[in-house]
Amino acid sequence: RTSASVPVEAIASERASEFYRARGMITAADAYLAQAFECYEAWGAARKTQALLDAFPVLRAHRRDEAPDVQSLLEVQRAISSTYRPSDLHERLMAVALEHAGAQRGCLLLACDNDLAVATAAGSRADDFGPAGASAEPSRVPLSLCRTALRLRKPIVLADARQATRYAVDPYLARGTTRSVLCLPIVRGGEAKALVYLENDLVPGAFSKTRLVVLETIARQAAITLEKAQLISRLEAENAERRLAEEKLADHKRLLEDILDATPALVFVKDREGRFVLVNRRFEQAFHLDRRSFRGRSDADLFPPEKVDEFHATDVVVLSGRTVELDQRVALDDGEHAFMTIKFPLFDAKGEPRAICGVATDVSARKRAEEALRRSLSLVEAALESTADGILVVDLKGRIVRYNRQFAELWGLPDHVLGTGEDASALAFVLAQVQDPDAFVARVRELYASPDAKSDDTLRLVDGRIIERHSQPQRIGERVVGRVWSFRDVTARVRGAQEHDRLLAQETRARAEAEEAVRIRDEFLSIASHELRTPLASLSLAIDGLQHIFAKKDVDEPSRRALGIAKRQVGRLTSLIGVLLDVSRIRAGKLVLNTAEVDLRSVVRDATALLSEEMARAGSDLVLHADEPVVGRWDGVRLEQVVHNLVGNAIKFGGGLPITVSVGKSGDRAELSVQDRGIGIPPEFRRRLFEPFARGVSARHYGGLGLGLYITKTIVEAHGGELRVESEEGVGTKIIAQLPLRGP
Numbered sequence: 001r002t003s004a005s006v007p008v009e010a011i012a013s014e015r016a017s018e019f020y021r022a023r024g025m026i027t028a029a030d031a032y033l034a035q036a037f038e039c040y041e042a043w044g045a046a047r048k049t050q051a052l053l054d055a056f057p058v059l060r061a062h063r064r065d066e067a068p069d070v071q072s073l074l075e076v077q078r079a080i081s082s083t084y085r086p087s088d089l090h091e092r093l094m095a096v097a098l099e100h101a102g103a104q105r106g107c108l109l110l111a112c113d114n115d116l117a118v119a120t121a122a123g124s125r126a127d128d129f130g131p132a133g134a135s136a137e138p139s140r141v142p143l144s145l146c147r148t149a150l151r152l153r154k155p156i157v158l159a160d161a162r163q164a165t166r167y168a169v170d171p172y173l174a175r176g177t178t179r180s181v182l183c184l185p186i187v188r189g190g191e192a193k194a195l196v197y198l199e200n201d202l203v204p205g206a207f208s209k210t211r212l213v214v215l216e217t218i219a220r221q222a223a224i225t226l227e228k229a230q231l232i233s234r235l236e237a238e239n240a241e242r243r244l245a246e247e248k249l250a251d252h253k254r255l256l257e258d259i260l261d262a263t264p265a266l267v268f269v270k271d272r273e274g275r276f277v278l279v280n281r282r283f284e285q286a287f288h289l290d291r292r293s294f295r296g297r298s299d300a301d302l303f304p305p306e307k308v309d310e311f312h313a314t315d316v317v318v319l320s321g322r323t324v325e326l327d328q329r330v331a332l333d334d335g336e337h338a339f340m341t342i343k344f345p346l347f348d349a350k351g352e353p354r355a356i357c358g359v360a361t362d363v364s365a366r367k368r369a370e371e372a373l374r375r376s377l378s379l380v381e382a383a384l385e386s387t388a389d390g391i392l393v394v395d396l397k398g399r400i401v402r403y404n405r406q407f408a409e410l411w412g413l414p415d416h417v418l419g420t421g422e423d424a425s426a427l428a429f430v431l432a433q434v435q436d437p438d439a440f441v442a443r444v445r446e447l448y449a450s451p452d453a454k455s456d457d458t459l460r461l462v463d464g465r466i467i468e469r470h471s472q473p474q475r476i477g478e479r480v481v482g483r484v485w486s487f488r489d490v491t492a493r494v495r496g497a498q499e500h501d502r503l504l505a506q507e508t509r510a511r512a513e514a515e516e517a518v519r520i521r522d523e524f525l526s527i528a529s530h531e532l533r534t535p536l537a538s539l540s541l542a543i544d545g546l547q548h549i550f551a552k553k554d555v556d557e558p559s560r561r562a563l564g565i566a567k568r569q570v571g572r573l574t575s576l577i578g579v580l581l582d583v584s585r586i587r588a589g590k591l592v593l594n595t596a597e598v599d600l601r602s603v604v605r606d607a608t609a610l611l612s613e614e615m616a617r618a619g620s621d622l623v624l625h626a627d628e629p630v631v632g633r634w635d636g637v638r639l640e641q642v643v644h645n646l647v648g649n650a651i652k653f654g655g656g657l658p659i660t661v662s663v664g665k666s667g668d669r670a671e672l673s674v675q676d677r678g679i680g681i682p683p684e685f686r687r688r689l690f691e692p693f694a695r696g697v698s699a700r701h702y703g704g705l706g707l708g709l710y711i712t713k714t715i716v717e718a719h720g721g722e723l724r725v726e727s728e729e730g731v732g733t734k735i736i737a738q739l740p741l742r743g744p
Helices: 008-012 014-022 026-043 046-055 057-062 070-081 086-101 143-152 209-262 281-287 305-319 364-386 405-411 423-431 437-449 491-552 557-588 600-610 612-618 636-653 708-718
Strands: 105-112 115-123 156-158 180-188 191-200 266-271 276-279 324-332 335-347 353-362 390-395 400-403 455-460 466-476 479-489 596-599 622-625 631-634 659-666 669-675 722-728 732-740
Touching: 086 105, 086 115, 086 191, 086 209, 115 143, 143 156, 143 180, 143 191, 180 209, 191 209, 209 281, 266 281, 305 324, 305 335, 305 353, 335 364, 390 405, 405 423, 405 479, 423 437, 437 455, 491 557, 596 600, 596 636, 600 612, 600 622, 600 631, 600 636, 600 659, 600 669, 612 636, 631 636, 631 732, 636 659, 636 669, 636 708, 636 732, 708 722, 708 732
Parallel strands: 622 659
Antiparallel strands: 105 115, 105 191, 156 180, 180 191, 266 276, 266 353, 324 335, 335 353, 390 400, 390 479, 455 466, 466 479, 596 631, 659 669, 669 732, 722 732
């Protein structure tokens, strides 16, 4: 048979099927295939029938009923029962149902709260049933039919939904696109928990009794497996909730441990037998033990017996249901520590004490601070009472906070006045003693109005005393909390200062008079020196003339000796006058240097040659060390004066022993040293050796004005050099002059 002149072979071919489907002729193609299949079955063309079944599985619905294969049913049951995850079970159930029912498509609906929800869908146009998890809609599923099947808990089969039936008014079936319909409830324990909905649009009566038996068998197995899956799902959910609860519990435990470990206090828990159950990190650190090592230990493992008895006594009180607070001292590795401990009971579900919790706060530092504070207060108290000043402390309202004994004695305040604590009573008593009470009160009020202000003034009392008053704010941090007044009796000091000023004025006048006398003396010496040089010059010329005459005539020896003495004395007098002139110039700041290129070695040789006669009379020998020229820019005349003074001193105090003069270089400086082996210089005189008119020996025995070294030092320093002395009594003296080679 053919339909619409289309050969059966063309309809059966896959290419023809694709041709119809590609042009939207799905319904016509399925109809032709169904007709072709019926023809082949009627003719008994088994080969072509099997080819169509292999090419188009949808045609299995048109096969004649066959007895169910037991082996296939067992495999189906195993396939369903081996799946326990709900989503996998739903998909497996629909795949098996479609395979054994000959349906084009179908869905699994779950009953929940008087509603039907789409669990899964399979087959062609499976998306038409709606997304998984969504409520079934009347436009997608015949809800009236499905709900009836669930209520009756029996399958409902419509051989041809296009025919007039009681369900023809259902919105979904009224469209007339569906032929065969099957609603198969899945019942377990007398309750319909789900429903398998299948449909076929091609042929009527697609769901035969034989297939229905197979599907009911599948449904019963699915009900059992579905219940197991639900149980497993609930168990997994419960396990997930339990794991979540355990994680939260673990988080809370860690949080509690973190809090306990972060606290600086020692926290511990002991059971009723006194064994440690829990300790925090601070407790571990205090006893240098891991917290796991504490479990099972007792106080006897950590403390001496007397402490164990003390702790046990408090534990007994705590286990009676009471909280105990106590101060304890415990010896640790770094010494004894003071703890403020709170012990309280932990109760079980019945309200009975089951454990002891203790929180011990180390207050050693606070105790030490309190002790230091007590010591500081004691020190302040002692300082307050030992000071010579009268101290008064008042608050911002003028009330007396503290005063010392000196304050009361200074103002003669009786105890009953100070005992009131009011500033007004003491103020009235004080005002009666000051000369200007109005100014006193005005200043006090001014300071009370300006808490940050400071004050220093002087009070004069009616009895003649003078009181120095100081005031400054008392602060705690940056906050002003009061005012401190200090009073000091400065009567003796003021009068002493007045006397000092009087004496100082007298001394100033006397010093001015002395300086004027010195000035007059220096001026007289300068004038006298200039005036004396003229007759001395004439006298010296006369003596030189006499020496010239005596050289030509035969003069007796006494006369020659007398003339020599006169010449030496004139020379000495000339030298003294020169020294006085130099001192005058130095005092007047008129010492002038005429510098030029000078060889210090030559200067030393010339100066010592002039002193040869004096050295001979003293019996001293001169030893000169000057191996090479030492040239610098100096005043040659003044350097000759330096050599003359130093060597002259050595001759005077050398005791007739050899004198050593050395000339050399020390770096960029020239060095001249004169050393004698005489009496030496006492230590107490060395520090003023170079002062004017300074003398370390008797002038009657050694003579001189005491100005030579003073002038020498002045000349050396004027050249930019320095002069120092090395001496030892009974051994000798060495004076060293250093001069810069480039001059001043």
